[in-house]
Amino acid sequence: MRHGASPPLRTALGARPYAARVSDTPAPESAEPCRPDWPRVRLHVVTGKGGTGKSTVAAALALALASEGRNVLLCEVEGRQGIARMFDVDPLPYEERRIATGLPGRDGPGNHRGVVHALHVDAESALLEYLSMYYKLGRAGKALDRFGVIEFATTIAPGVRDVLLTGKVYEAVERNSRNRHAVRYDAVVLDAPPTGRITQFLNVNNELAGLAKVGPIKSQADNVMTLFRSPRTAVHLVTVLEEMPVQETSDGIADLHRARLPVGGVVVNLVRPRDLDKDDLDAARAGTLDRAALHADLAEAGVAAGDDALVDGLLAEARDHAERRALEDSQRKLVAELGVPTYELPRLAGGVDLGGLYELAADLKRQGLCS
Amino acid sequence: MTRSRARVGPRRSGGPTAPPLDVDALIDDPATGIIVCCGSGGVGKTTTSAALALRAAEHGRTVVVLTIDPARRLAQSMGIEALDNTPRPVVGVEETRGGRLDAMMLDMKRTFDEVVESQATPEKARQILENPFYVALSSSFAGTQEYMAMEKLGQIHADARRDGTYDLIVVDTPPSRSALDFLDAPERLSSFLDGRFIRLLLAPARGPARMMTAGLSLITNALTKILGAQVLRDMQTFVAAFDTLFGGFRQRAQKTFELLQDDHTAFLVVAAPEPDALREAAYFVERLSEDRMPLAGLVVNRASPAPTGVLSPDEAMVAAVRLRERQPDSVTAGLLRLHADRSRMVEREATLRDRFAAAHPEVPTAVVPALPGDVHDLTGLRRIGELLAGE
Numbered sequence: 001m002r003h004g005a006s007p008p009l010r011t012a013l014g015a016r017p018y019a020a021r022v023s024d025t026p027a028p029e030s031a032e033p034c035r036p037d038w039p040r041v042r043l044h045v046v047t048g049k050g051g052t053g054k055s056t057v058a059a060a061l062a063l064a065l066a067s068e069g070r071n072v073l074l075c076e077v078e079g080r081q082g083i084a085r086m087f088d089v090d091p092l093p094y095e096e097r098r099i100a101t102g103l104p105g106r107d108g109p110g111n112h113r114g115v116v117h118a119l120h121v122d123a124e125s126a127l128l129e130y131l132s133m134y135y136k137l138g139r140a141g142k143a144l145d146r147f148g149v150i151e152f153a154t155t156i157a158p159g160v161r162d163v164l165l166t167g168k169v170y171e172a173v174e175r176n177s178r179n180r181h182a183v184r185y186d187a188v189v190l191d192a193p194p195t196g197r198i199t200q201f202l203n204v205n206n207e208l209a210g211l212a213k214v215g216p217i218k219s220q221a222d223n224v225m226t227l228f229r230s231p232r233t234a235v236h237l238v239t240v241l242e243e244m245p246v247q248e249t250s251d252g253i254a255d256l257h258r259a260r261l262p263v264g265g266v267v268v269n270l271v272r273p274r275d276l277d278k279d280d281l282d283a284a285r286a287g288t289l290d291r292a293a294l295h296a297d298l299a300e301a302g303v304a305a306g307d308d309a310l311v312d313g314l315l316a317e318a319r320d321h322a323e324r325r326a327l328e329d330s331q332r333k334l335v336a337e338l339g340v341p342t343y344e345l346p347r348l349a350g351g352v353d354l355g356g357l358y359e360l361a362a363d364l365k366r367q368g369l370c371s
Numbered sequence: 372m373t374r375s376r377a378r379v380g381p382r383r384s385g386g387p388t389a390p391p392l393d394v395d396a397l398i399d400d401p402a403t404g405i406i407v408c409c410g411s412g413g414v415g416k417t418t419t420s421a422a423l424a425l426r427a428a429e430h431g432r433t434v435v436v437l438t439i440d441p442a443r444r445l446a447q448s449m450g451i452e453a454l455d456n457t458p459r460p461v462v463g464v465e466e467t468r469g470g471r472l473d474a475m476m477l478d479m480k481r482t483f484d485e486v487v488e489s490q491a492t493p494e495k496a497r498q499i500l501e502n503p504f505y506v507a508l509s510s511s512f513a514g515t516q517e518y519m520a521m522e523k524l525g526q527i528h529a530d531a532r533r534d535g536t537y538d539l540i541v542v543d544t545p546p547s548r549s550a551l552d553f554l555d556a557p558e559r560l561s562s563f564l565d566g567r568f569i570r571l572l573l574a575p576a577r578g579p580a581r582m583m584t585a586g587l588s589l590i591t592n593a594l595t596k597i598l599g600a601q602v603l604r605d606m607q608t609f610v611a612a613f614d615t616l617f618g619g620f621r622q623r624a625q626k627t628f629e630l631l632q633d634d635h636t637a638f639l640v641v642a643a644p645e646p647d648a649l650r651e652a653a654y655f656v657e658r659l660s661e662d663r664m665p666l667a668g669l670v671v672n673r674a675s676p677a678p679t680g681v682l683s684p685d686e687a688m689v690a691a692v693r694l695r696e697r698q699p700d701s702v703t704a705g706l707l708r709l710h711a712d713r714s715r716m717v718e719r720e721a722t723l724r725d726r727f728a729a730a731h732p733e734v735p736t737a738v739v740p741a742l743p744g745d746v747h748d749l750t751g752l753r754r755i756g757e758l759l760a761g762e
Contacts, residue, residue: 050412051643082647144593194412196440210503243745245413247443273712275705289702297703301690303682313679314706320676321709323743349715351646 037265037341037368041234043173043227044189044264044371047198047252048238049245053269055082056352056360057238057345058191063361064370066102066114070186073172074099074118077165078193083118088354092118094125096183100354103361117183119172126164162204163221170224173232187371195237195248199255202228202235206259234264236369239335241268241328246335253338265369266340268332270347272325276318281325284318291315343367389728392668392735394760398427401538403637405528405630406667409544410641411651415672418746418755419641419739420543421445424472425461425749426756427539431468435527436541439477439520444747449474456481458527463749473537475527479519486522504609517555520545525627637667640734644674644720649727656731668735670759671724675716676740684711684718737761 038044044061048054055076062074073096076083084091087099102114131144173188193201205228209221227233235256239249249266256263276284283289294311303310335342345363348356364370397403408420417438424436435458438451446452449461451474458473487505488496499505524542531537595603630636638659642652652669659666691707698704728736739758746755 051414051645051648080647196412243444243747273709275708275712276702277700280702280705289706294703294706297694297701298690300697301693301703301707303686303690307680310680310682314710317678317710317713318706320743321713327744349712349719351719 035368036370038234038371040231041264041371042185042187043169043233044187045192045198045202045233045235046189046238046267047192047195047235048267048269049195049248052238052240052245053352054194054238055080055086055191056357057236057267057269057364058189059083059086060345060357060360060364061236061369062116062189063100063103063357064365065187065189066100066116067105067365067370068114069112070102070114071183072102072114072116073183073185073188074116074191075121075169075172075188076118076191077121077169078191079120079122081120082191083120086352086354086357087118092120094120094122094129103358103365114186117185119168121165121168123161123164126168130164130167162201163208166202166205166224166228167220170227173227174223192235195252198235198252199259199261202261203259229260229262231262233262235261236264236267238267238269240270241331241335243331246331250334250338253340263340266335266338266342267364267369268335268342268344271344272321272328272347273349274325276322276325281322284315284322285326287315287319289315289318341368343369389669389724389732389734389736391761392670392737394423394426394737394756395430397637397667398423398432398539399430402635403539404635405524405540405542405633405637407542407544407631407636407638408641408670409638409655411648414641414643414648415739416641417543418445418752419639419670419672419759420541421449421474422746422752422755422759423639424474424539424541425464425752426760427541428461428470428472429465429468429753429756431470432539433471433537434539434541435473435475435531435537436543437475437477437520437523437527438543439545444745445752446476448748451476456485456523461749477520477523482519482523499609502609503605517545521627522623525623525630528630632663632665634665636665638664639667639670641670641672643672644723646723649723653727653730656734666734668737669727669731671736671738673741674738675713675720677717678710678713680710682707682710682714684714687711687714 044058044065046054046058046061048057058076059074062072066072074083076092081091083099089097089099096117096119098115099118100116102116104113128145169188169190172185175182175184192198203225205221205224209218209225212218212221237249237252239245253263280289291311294314298307298310343364344367345360348359350356352360397406406420406423408416408423410416417440420436420438424434428434438446443452450459451461456475456478458475461472461474464470464472484500487499490496491499520542524540527537527540531540591603631638640652640655640659642648649671656666656669658664687707688711691701691704691711694701694704694707724736724738728734737759739755742751742754744751746752
């Protein structure tokens, strides 16, 4: 915690009951919008164990950041074209494309919506772009391609991919005069490799700087590491309330700290619906919910009066749900002990479509995961 | 089978149904020598492999399970916390039918080191092990895991065949960026070794002028400009030192690939009932058949448990709203909403599976319902094994 983490947030931690901000019912729209937790962050890295929905969270975060007229770039680096699928657009080329309008801000002048651009970074294009931008190689660049160097570097030599991918992300954040006509972004969101690989991925330039002791590669690698370790970067971890993902999140945070990379927040995703309060959950688990009242209510609501099988089914489902909720709560406690801000997103029963992404974005913004 | 086909709401018109996967027939068949579990990250590959291995051992097979990154408590319960790259016996396995289970967690750097040490002279081995490129390549750069998982599989298989140690090897695959990484590892290693670039790097070390064409010096100069002379030199030293090992690597990579295509191997594609995981699974199924790899079936983990009763989600929601109007904190309304939520999840998952089955009707499928808690002991693994076998 000593290194890299942004100090004001750490000190605020004790004072702000992060987890408590998520209530059983969504806050009404008129609720006071939360103070942003990450005002200084330009690069939001979103990681998470496979299956926790990190790409969904990255997309929702990009929408949340793109309110109030801000320009946001959402990058993916794993060649899956997940962004194109989520936003229902054609597969993305290696080119920044406008894909969506950001989350509507509060009403009032000057609160127009921002724009989300997306970029699918592939290593081969990144390398060719890098070579032409920094080395003006000309004929030699083509020769490298012909001799299989480009292919070697991007598909065969392990690790080089990561150098190129992080290099492109760095370029998007630190746009400078070399890329004159490009859009400048207020924030960049990186849909990053999974938790198990994230430290290695972000730290690859550190390895590289160790290999190349002098020269242009060395200075480029040093620059990238400086950004990644600065308070302008935050690595957010997505988890679900299950034992293994929570454990992996905790390990991931420890790894990031060791590598002096700045840990952001933990986003707890796919949270089960909370239609029963604590007493009812206890009763459901103990099997003491009132059968007779249930029968009466069902009759009153006009469904299957006197259907014992239905009542048994509902009670069994309630018990099962209560058990899972109890396990969720024990994991939620562990997440709270991680000592970083936490945010919660609901599981949408029908899956996440574009409208669902905006809902999740609003949830993130309401809880303060924005800048 | 626990194929939860409870229909909620309107019946879907007789969609395609995948044939059930007979897990017991697979593990009981003495001809099954290797089971490879593959699929995208977070779908429960490790648990599935461990559960299969345990069930096979308790059915009388002598089994070793090769895991990549098990959850800590699962590793503890199997006695493989230590990363020593050696199979260890798992304590607590029911051995009355004559089987047993060993487990091993893969340490990729160590596997790599062992290969180098076994193939090179001590002096050359030291030279390689100390080279900065080797250090980076073997421990910290991404992608090496896939090579090493295959390497270790080849080793264990050769040992097992020679010494009769195991008659079944269950392999968990690394959480790859994509299905390709794992399948392509042997092939990629070969093309790495044959690549023009490697030849190019070797050229100066092998000696002189003959290859020093204009094109070559252009390349060398460009690389020097980008990488710096020292990096290029390190790389050349590394490649030159490695050159003698390449023949062995290539041979073994080819052998491993053939081993995977063998009839004694069975691939299980593991997925969760999510669009991404099933898309990846579909892709995997296609790749396996293209490469003539023997596919045994699909395992869909973490399926939502089917709701009981015939109340459709819409009916339940309407009733819940009606109750809440009169009684805002109605428990019954809460139960109805939960029922609706669960029914919708189950419907969605069934639709996803049916779509998979429509595209791949020949793939036998086992559906494993989600347990409330995580699996971290043999009892839990046994339970998963039963669910896999449809008990």
